[in-house]
Amino acid sequence: MEDSKSENSLGLIFDLLNSAGYVDATKSNVPSAEKLAGGLAWCIAALNPSDPRIGSVTGDVECIEEALELVGCPHPLKPSHIHHLDGEFIFPVIKWLVDRVQLKHEVGGNKATDSENPVGEDEHTRQQHKRDVEETEISTKMLSGDLDELKLRKVNVMNKLEDLRERISNKAADAAVQKLVMLLKSLRDLERQESHFLSYRDAKHSEIQAEISELEGKIENGCDSKILLDGLHHSFSESLRKLDSAKKELAAKMSDVIAIKRQIDDLPCQPEVVQYEQRLSELYALIQGRHRQTRKCYATYNALLEIKELMTKEASLLNSIISQFQEAFSSPDGRMKLIKSMEGIVKGGQQKLEKVQIGLQEEERNLDDVKKRYAAAVGSQKRCYSLMKAFQEEVAMKDKPACQIPTTEC
Structure with missing residues (x-):
């Protein structure tokens, strides 16, 4: 399939060369690579024969590559493309060259026709304008073709x-790309700082060299030693002042750096954060245990307090019965009051018992719900264990060599 496609593309290329006027494109006894090289050289020479660098192009593929760059071909073409008959790269180059050769032939034909038919001055001017218009149209077509090619290349670049x-x-490389972009920005900043430093260094070096030259000139000219010493003292004092100023500036920057380092040291590092997290988890577990213990103690206290109240009521009731029993049985009215009182006590006890039974039933229902959830959780755990065991067995079977797996054919 690829060979037939390559042959078709080569056929189209040779047809284009033949249509442009390259007669050797139809020769079957010439290798395809030589015909391609010759056709390219012929088209390049036809475009600009006056240029000695282009007019001397032969079938050498290296020269063809350089000549294509000279004529401004927008399509890249390597020698390997010609040797391997790569139609994907050769066809756009041939198409571009043939179009321009044909346009050049049209322009040359129009000029030759005009030169063969001499006319008057007005007619000559009109024909000259006509030729200018035709050349402008041809140039416009060429520029339009170049623009279309540029648009196509732009689309290809955008697609890529x-x-x-x-x-x-x-590939989830966004973070790496962003990091690379940040590093490139940092590199540019460092290069800019380096250039500023180098320019400052050169300026200071030039200034110091100028001062040295000035002092040497004064010494050679026999300048007064007192004036020279005064100048040296002044320069020395100025240098000391600059040194003190630089030291103060350095001290201020060092204090800022130390303050920033302290702020950085105040921030916990990764091991410290992990340790804090572990300690907080332990503290949370301890608080949960204490909370459960406290709730249990409160529940016990409430139960004992309720028992105490019931026992106190029972003791007071028994004391009341004992103290009023003899007096109540001495008269019929007393006996009736005692019986009614006992009935009220029994009724209150039954109501209390009913409340306790209702609470007990509620607790039993809660217990049943918890048991059901526990049974469901145990069943899920058993299913999970069985599935895990089956998965492990399947993995073990997959890991065994193929020869050890029993099959029906064996």
Whole structure:
């Protein structure tokens, strides 16, 4: 399939060369690579024969590559493309060259026709304008073709850029790309700082060299030693002042650096954060245990307090019965009051018992719900264990060599 496709593309290429006027394109006894090289050289020479660098192009593929760059071909072409008959790269180059050769032939034909038919001055001017218009139209067509090619190349570049972005996003390399961009920005900043420092250094070096030259000139000219000493003292004092100023500035910057370091030291590092997290987890577990213990103590206290109240009521009731029993049985009215009182006590006890039974039933229902959830959790755990065991057995079977797996054919 690829061979037939390559042959078709080569056939189209040779047809284009033949249509442009390259007669050797139809020769079957010449190798395809030589015909391609010759056709390219012929087209390049036809475009600009006056240029000695282009007019002397032969079938050498290296010269053809350089000549294509000279004529401004927008399509890249390597010697390997010609040797391997790569039609994907050769066809756009041939198409571009043939179009321009044909346009050049049309312009040359129009000029030759005008030169063969001499006319008057007005007619000559009109024909000259006509030729200018035709040349302008041809140039416009060429520029339009170049613009279309540039648009096509732009679309291809945008597609490649989009593919690259998709590959970056698919490989989850966004963080790495952002980090690389940040590093490149940092590199540019460092280069800018380096250039500023070098310029400052050169300026200071030039200034110091100028001062040295000035002092040497004064010494050679026999300047007064007192004036020279005064100048040296002044320069020395100025240097000391600059040194003190630089030291103060350095001390201020060092204090800022120390303050920033202290702020950085105040921030916990990763091991400290992990240790804090562990300690907080332990503290949370301890608080939960104490909370459960406290709730249990409160529940016990409330139960004992309720028992105490019931026992106190029972004791007071018994004391009341004992103290009023003899007096109540001495008269019929007393006996009736005692009986009614006992009935009220029994009724209150029954009501209390009913409340306790209702609470007990509620607790039993809660207990049943908890038992059901526990049974469901145990069943889920058993199923999980069985599935895990089956999965491990399946993995073990997969890990065994194929020869050890029993089959029906064996």
